[in-house]
Amino acid sequence: MAFTNILFALFILQLVLISLSSSIQAVSAAKSNLIFREYIGSQFKNVKFSDVPIPSNIEFHFILSFAIDYTASLSSPSPTxxxxxxxxxxxxxxxxxISAIKAMYPNVRVALSLGGAVVEGQDVYFQASSINSWISNAVSSLTNIIKQYNLDGIDIDYEQFQADPDTFAQCIGGLVSTLKQNGLISFASIAPFDNADVQSHYQALWKSHGELxxxxxxxxxxxxxxxxxxxxxDHFTEQTENYNGGKILASFISDGSGGLSPENGFFxxxxxxxxxxxxxxxFVWTADDSKELGFEYEKQALALLAIPH
Structure with a gap:
C-alpha cells in the first residue's frame, strides 16, 4: 500500500510540474518581442528614471542625452x-x-546617445582630425563613461557634419565594432532623419557597418x-527600404511639434x-517634456506594444 501511495504521489507531482511548465511557457509567449526606447536628460527638467512608467513584459531602453565630443566648458564648448x-x-x-532602476526592473537597459544638435546654443558637428585618432580618443573616453555609469549600449545622433560620409562611417563603425568586441556594449543604434546630408552620412555607415x-x-x-x-x-516603408534588414522603430515627439502626433493617428x-x-x-523624444504630460502617450505606446501579435 505504501509503495502504491508513493507512485500516486509521484504521478501527481509529475502533473503539477507539467502544468507549471505550461504556465511558464504561456507567460514567456505573452512577452512582447517589440522594444520601447526613451531619450532622457537633455533638457534638465529634473526627470528621473522612476518617473517613467515601465512595464515588465517589454524590453525598455533609456537613452541618456547627450555625450558630446566637445570640451566640457559650457561657456564655449568646442570639438575635441x-x-x-x-x-x-x-x-x-x-x-x-541607474543601478537602482536596473535592480527594480530587470528588463531595463540604459544607453547613451552621441552628438545631438546643439549644446549651449552652439551647433554640434561631427569632426575628425583623422579616422584613427578619433576612434582612439572615442574608445578611451567612452569606455570610462560606460564603465562609470554601467551602460549597455550607445546611440548615434549626430545631425550636422564637417566630415565626409566615408570618414563618418569609418569612425562610427570602428567605434561601435571596438566597443562590442571589448564587451562594453551589447547594442548600438542610429538616429537619422530625412535630410539629404544626414541620410548620406548614415547610409554610408549602414552600407559599410550595418551589421553592427x-x-x-x-x-x-x-x-x-x-x-x-x-x-x-509611406515614410516608414521608404526608410525600411533605405535601411534594409534593420529593426526600424516608429517615433513621436512629446510636444507634438512635428510628424504624426499621438493625438492625430500615430497609434x-x-x-x-x-x-x-x-x-x-x-521610441520617444523626450522624457523631459513627457513628464509635464504625465507620460500619457508613453502609456498608450506601451499598451500597444504589449499586445501579442
Whole structure:
C-alpha cells in the first residue's frame, strides 16, 4: 500500500510540474518581442528614471542625452576629436540611479546617445582630425563613461557634419565594432532623419557597418507636423527600404511639434504596421517634456506594444 501511495504521489507531482511548465511557457509567449526606447536628460527638467512608467513584459531602453565630443566648458564648448564629455542631467541620472532602476526592473537597459544638435546654443558637428585618432580618443573616453555609469549600449545622433560620409562611417563603425568586441556594449543604434546630408552620412555607415547596428531610431517627427497616417506609413516603408534588414522603430515627439502626433493617428499607424509584422518598436523624444504630460502617450505606446501579435 505504501509503495502504491508513493507512485500516486509521484504521478501527481509529475502533473503539477507539467502544468507549471505550461504556465511558464504561456507567460514567456505573452512577452512582447517589440522594444520601447526613451531619450532622457537633455533638457534638465529634473526627470528621473522612476518617473517613467515601465512595464515588465517589454524590453525598455533609456537613452541618456547627450555625450558630446566637445570640451566640457559650457561657456564655449568646442570639438575635441573624439574626446567625449557628459552633457545630460547627472544630478538625477547618475550611476546610483541607474543601478537602482536596473535592480527594480530587470528588463531595463540604459544607453547613451552621441552628438545631438546643439549644446549651449552652439551647433554640434561631427569632426575628425583623422579616422584613427578619433576612434582612439572615442574608445578611451567612452569606455570610462560606460564603465562609470554601467551602460549597455550607445546611440548615434549626430545631425550636422564637417566630415565626409566615408570618414563618418569609418569612425562610427570602428567605434561601435571596438566597443562590442571589448564587451562594453551589447547594442548600438542610429538616429537619422530625412535630410539629404544626414541620410548620406548614415547610409554610408549602414552600407559599410550595418551589421553592427541593432536599431534604427528614425526621427519620423522631423517630417511636417501635418503628416497623415497614410503618409507616415509611406515614410516608414521608404526608410525600411533605405535601411534594409534593420529593426526600424516608429517615433513621436512629446510636444507634438512635428510628424504624426499621438493625438492625430500615430497609434493607428503603429497598429497597422504591427499587424503587418513591420514594427520593430517605438521610441520617444523626450522624457523631459513627457513628464509635464504625465507620460500619457508613453502609456498608450506601451499598451500597444504589449499586445501579442
Amino acid at each position: 576629436n573624439g574626446k567625449f564629455n557628459i552633457f545630460w542631467d547627472t544630478n538625477n541620472l547618475n550611476p546610483d540611479e 547596428i541593432d536599431y534604427v531610431n528614425f526621427q519620423f517627427y522631423a517630417y511636417d507636423k501635418g503628416t497623415t497616417v497614410s503618409q507616415f506609413i 493607428t499607424a503603429c497598429a497597422r504596421l504591427k499587424s503587418r509584422g513591420q514594427l520593430g518598436g517605438i
